[in-house]
Amino acid sequence: MDETSLLSLKAAADARDLNYGGLLEDILELAYTDILKPGDRVVDGGAHIGRHLFPIAKLVGRWGHVHAVEPLPWLYDRLGRELKKRHLHNVKRHRVALSHSRGEASFVAFRDFPAYSGLERRQTPFDDAEGGRETITVQKVLMDDLVPRFFGKVAFIKLDLEGGEFDALRGATRTLTKSRPFLAFECGRQSSGNLYGFNRDDFFGFFETHGYALYSVGGMPFTRDDWSSPSVCWDYFGVPVERTDIPPRLPQYAIERLASL
Template identity: 35%
Template sequence: MLSIEQRLQHIGDLAKWGVVTYDFEGILERHYRRWVRPGATVVDIGAHAGRHLKPLLQCVGASGTAIGFEPIPSVFDNLRTQLEGSGAVLVNAALSDSIGTAEFVFAQGCPEESGLRQRVYNMPDRAQPTIIHVRVDTLDNYAREFGRLDFVKIDVEGGEIGCLKGAQETIARLRPLISVEYGFPSYSAYGHTKQTLFDLAASYGYVLYDIFLNRLAQQDDWLAACDALCWDYIMVPIEKEAEFVARMLQPPPDTFIEARLASEQETTARLRVANAELEARAKSLEERAKSQEERAATAERQLVVQTARADELANRNDALLNSTSWRVTAPLRLVSKIVR
């Protein structure tokens, strides 16, 4: 039987050889589309641009509830504009294990890496971290009246442990499936280690899987997998593990296939628009270059004419100075100058 290290090495080799590509967001979507059913209640913590909130809305349907938390005001406003009329419940707040207001490190150059603490940025020169103040809440406080909670997505750039601690009562009561992004560049900013999430999941009665559906119930397996190929993990309630495995083995639902096709069509449409814009810009630049060439040619012709005129005037001046009349009248000019 292959060890976790060998399995992950095999996946890494396939990616290195170009046989497979890493689309972690797409893989995550594939998993929750198999889990979330119409009428479900889902929560997206760190909704950002709505990459997952939009398909989750499709999953829950008109009879379900999809809630998105996003603390950055400008990002929240964009999300609200995008999802206007969709039925999504949007909350402009960060979730953690406390309630109130807190400093928040807004990475202006890479807002998706913003968080309650400054993490190790993928592109430090671009990040431009700025301190803002945001509202902070706990899931326990917000979900106090919830009668069900089927799925929670947490991507809060290192604050996942605080978020899970602030949801302890809700998790114990409603037992949702939870996806968590957990990687060293972000969790280390909070003083956490690989072991932190493993211990917390176990204390909540959950078993960890990686996004490739490797079961990481043993500590050695978890330590080998964490930070190896990905930062995306799924926390599965132990009592729902058999159901989880069964659903993950099912064919993708029609809505997933339709959504992927729609996404591809949308991407194709965006590329066409982008290409059209690039062609228009190229044409505009070409016309400007042509206009500048014409101006340069005109200026060159004018310079030739002006040079010729200057040469002609110089020749006339030389001819005048060398003429007999100029020499004959020289004494008169001198007398006139003295008299003045």
Template identity: 30%
Template sequence: MTFAVSRTAATTGPGAGGTAGGPLRWRAAGRLAAALPDVRGRDRVTGWVRGTPRFTGPVHGRLTNGMAFELADCCDGSARDLVELCYRPPALAAVFDTVLRPGDCCYDVGANIGVYTLWAAGAVGRTGEVHAFEPVPEPRAVLAALAARNGLSQVRPTAWAVGATTGTVGLRRHPGASGLTHQVPAGDTAELTVPTTTLDQHATRHRPPDLIKIDVEGFELEVLLGATELLRARRPAVLLEMLPSHLARRGGRAQGELVGVLAAAGYRLFNLTRRGLAGQGEFSANVLALHPGWARFDPVVAALRRTPFPRNQTT
């Protein structure tokens, strides 16, 4: 993967208007994606408009919540997605907007270049905190630069991976697709070895979270196994990816074990569907786990029951 981030200071703060910089086709695809109804074939149409991504940069603009970005190159797919996010919020933004309040704390596990870190930072404000766990140096550098560009002192980037135990873990990277970086089983060849912590341990030294977002390409179970005390004692909302293709890296029983950990802690799982929050049916690409004993359970469920989520929940 390749990233280069402009270090030029922002001249306006979050909330100011702005336009996306990048190829005309990319901007047109972004506007089209924001305007078209969420039906099958939409991604195919917008992908055709966008075309083959030969353009390598620069790109600049603002997310719909006003957070600014400027990258000198965009060889990575996560960076290219930023142009589209100038015209629509990221797919899971409504969860952050509904769950988080000013002064809250969010743990972003698998933060990548920081799209949801920036979104959470806007929701918790200057008195809150966002702990962004991203062990891969290149996307973490982008995340840190974007936080600095927007003056987000509430963002705490960390180089640690998160797992069931402390120690080290091997990672496999995908050139041009930083969002697909994932852990490799013990004994397999790794391109990068990084230190690991657990959320239980992290929360003893830092502010505990009100929301945990987990996107670690199939190793969500390990993260939860290292957070059992935090789930029991604090009952934070948990937003996690549940793609079967990713969970398959852990074996056929991974999904059942993951659900079992949350159920043992008293959580209920909700699907994020095109009609809103749903408590039944096949699991959606991402699920929201909430504890009925959490003080915000009823208002959050009531609000999200009426909130549609897009079919494609990857960005």
């Protein structure tokens, strides 16, 4: 996988003391801003503080709709207040955890570093006391159950679940088959696989079975051969193979963000 644009972006971020991860989020926003249109339906898994939820809700407009999933109760409540303040009435919040199975589960919550929270305890640069670790109880749900059959086609799914993204997609097979949405998700490759019980062949086999091609956030193809390669990328796009209009556009988003620095 050629990461030239991302390596250049990281070097530019380091030179300017900018947050590289934040720049990757900016690239993601450029992508869905280009692809989404008024009236679209979206699932935001791991809505957090609304970094992407709010712009997505504005993009799809009053005739569109967003299902926002956020298991942490204090962030769920904060999103509700912010949505009301911003007069965004096209969002339905869900305080659940997306997975490939249903039922009650323990959820590792870090009150002081909520972005590291998840169904499994991932590696962190802080210990439990520093992170304000709590264990909360959540309901695991399938995305296919969350999105009603009458909801209409889902145009876009964004997932940031601290390693649980693949499990969430495994719970969305009907949605992937019927709606053929554009995907944006994080993946720690085998480190995520070690936490959630999957390997390279499970991962790529799933997307091949469902007719999806994978790309880095820099717009380069992401294949089995890249699974164990050193990388500065943890954000990926999934594109239905029939959407031949999308892949040529993907590299431009990283180039555009780099040019704006």
